[in-house]
Amino acid sequence: MKAALYARYSSDNQREASIEDQLRLCRHYADKQGWTIVDSYTDRAISGASLLRPGIQELIHDALRGKFVVVLAEAMDRLSRDQEDIAGLFKRMAFANVRIVTLSEGDVTHLHVGLKGTMNALFLKDLADKTRRGLRGRVEEGKSGGGLCFGYDVIKQFAANGEPIRGDRTINEAEATIVRRIFADYLAGKSSRTIAWELNQEGVPGPQRAEWGPSTIHGNPKRGVGILNNELYVGRLVWNRLRYLKDPDTGKRVSRLNPESEWIVQDVPELRIVDQELWDKVKGRQRTLICEPTASGENALNDRRRPKHLFAGLVKCGCCGGGYTIISKDLLGCATARNKGTCGNRLNIRRDALEASVLSGLRTHLMEPELFKEFCDEFTREVNRLRSERGADLEGRKRELERVDRELDKAIQAILDGVPGAKLKDRIGALETRKAELIDLLANAEEPPPLLHPNMAEIFRRRISALHESLEGEDGKAEAAELFRTLVDQVTLVPDADKLAIVIRGDLAAMLRFAADKKNPALGEGGVLGRLLSQESLVAGTG
Known part of the structure; x- marks a missing residue:
């Protein structure tokens, strides 16, 4: 039995040794079963919510090539936590005649895929709900709900019991000066492209030390993204403006705008960088440049597209x-x-x-x-x-099918010659099962490349x-x-x-x-x- 091992852990916060622990347990189990381990596949610090992982993709590719006949993992949630993905993986492995075995569930069947897939999906949803609940409580205290925008630094401090205090920020004066300059330049009539070009020419690092681009500055006013639309610069913390969904085809997160009634807004005057008058004037200039839909609902830019x-x-x-x-x-x-x-x-x-x-x-x-x-x-x-x-495998299966047919003919002839059918019942059943397997394998065998x-x-x-x-x-x-x-x-x-x-x-x-x-x-x-x-x-x- 040729076996392949698979191990995964989710995030950078987890231990790198988790991979080695999983593989060690799987090797011990494979040795007890007498299996030969031909390869191992790993994904480090990658979520199990998608199959777009290099390790699992390589495993699927090798399985379809017939490199092994069993996949061994610690648990099904290591392979995937998504219902659709785990069902698709199970279907692909079944097509390749490869078993999936885990230390937790044993031989994975359709029942495991249905029940455990649902449980893993519910686990992800429950984890997301708990995380959002914790973030909301932090925001309502005027603290950060996650992420760090340009112009601020994280305050690292600890409580008396040694636990880190999260969500506190302070103004980064050097970056705050750049923010005020961007607002002033935009109000003076410069385009976001011109502002970005000048900042890059001067070697001013942008958010996350990247280059400046026009969209980094003008962003999207409705979504509140971009330097010119960040209300934190006027001491107003807005959370839950956007929600993020994972595209099932690409595995990438895409944002959706939440209704304004679901936004959480807190005043944090100590974090103000831009004065209100400058902010209002910039918003006024933005409104003059927006092409609103006409009475018929058509966008005026459509004709210029x-x-x-x-x-x-x-x-x-x-x-x-x-x-x-x-x-x-x-x-x-x-x-x-x-x-x-x-x-x-x-x-x-x-x-x-x-x-x-x-x-x-x-x-x-x-x-x-x-x-x-x-x-x-x-x-x-x-x-x-x-x-x-491939021909060697096909010829071997064809010869075995011919041998099985001969064995069946002999068994039937023995019954005709007077041998009690009860004695040959199990033998005939096993031969019929093997014959059906061989016919299926030959019918689904890949045609030679053209x-x-x-x-x-x-x-x-x-x-x-x-x-x-x-x-x-x-x-x-x-x-x-x-x-x-x-x-x-x-x-x-x-x-x-x-x-x-x-x-x-x-x-x-x-x-x-x-x-x-x-x-x-x-x-x-x-x-x-x-x-x-x-x-x-x-x-x-x-x-």
Whole structure:
């Protein structure tokens, strides 16, 4: 029995040794069972509320490859605390014919998944409710409800019994001076972009010692975020303005605005940094710049919204990694250089010239016949290796199925020859069960990866040319543009003397799928080729 171990602890406040303790207990259990441990997987200081963890993802990947037949963990909540995730993990392991065993629950079954998954989800909700209750009590005493904003320092002090006293803050005079300067500059007519640019040029560190950006300053007035909207600067502590939810697809937290009736507001005059008159004038200027919806409900900015261009969001600066954005009607420039002033790349490029160059690169550089032939040769060798490994397993199962059929025939013939059926009942039952397992394994076995057509590079080039023609006309233009975007991962603009060199990174699996002109699962993200290419990209002009 080949076994894999998994261990996890949740936060930086927990002990690093927790991982080793979990693994030690699991190793002891595996030794008692006579299992062979082939690998161990860990996630350190990561919440169990999501499966987007490197350790658990690697475990799932190896399980689907057949590296082990049992996963051993201390308890189910180490694997996941989310009901949907633990059910999905259980389903994936069952598909891979891998058992899940924990020291607490033993062999994990559908019953465990249902009951324990619900209990773990309730535990997380109860923990969140208790945490919020404690924070609310602290805020109602005029103390911090968590987090530290620019302009303040945490006061570290202890009670007589040695327990830390939490939530006290004091004004950081150096940062408070920067806050007052931002308010004064904004009132004087400077834009948030200009203020951020000047602060970065002077080397003034921003919140969390990061660079200043326009959004750091102007933020969102309705949500109370941004330097210009932080009411703590006028001695007013507002808590519970926002609530945070975890996106089930990305695992990232997203904020939602709570009704104003749920806000907790406390006056803390000792923390005031900005005088009321300056605050009111700044709020007045903000209101003059806001475009309110019209009587029909339409936002006045909608008519001025720029159209989404062919490679919008994919163009990056080769110096700082920031995005290239539209800085005039047809000109693209580095957003970091323009908004923050911390990137030295001042070269701009016309949008139409960039799109023409990228389309030309897709036709002439990506999928070059000589380079693609070399890739085909390497790919074929890898496919043959995988086929030989998988073929050995398939042949073994086929031979075993033939042997089981022969054994069943012999047992039935023995009954016909007069042997009492009661003596052969258990034997026949075991053979029938094994036969059903083998038929299921053979039916669900992965097909060998497809071999690539040697002329696929030329087919790709012809289809790109046809797609380019579709962009010229209105019919099918939107569909063609969306398909182009799936082929390109990133367009990087690298300064080269007084010009910009263009580097195109393409999704090779998507290009092969496009050239094949069909939705072939084996070429997709979950297919064999998709897994072989999951970490690869093709770069125009570099091979």
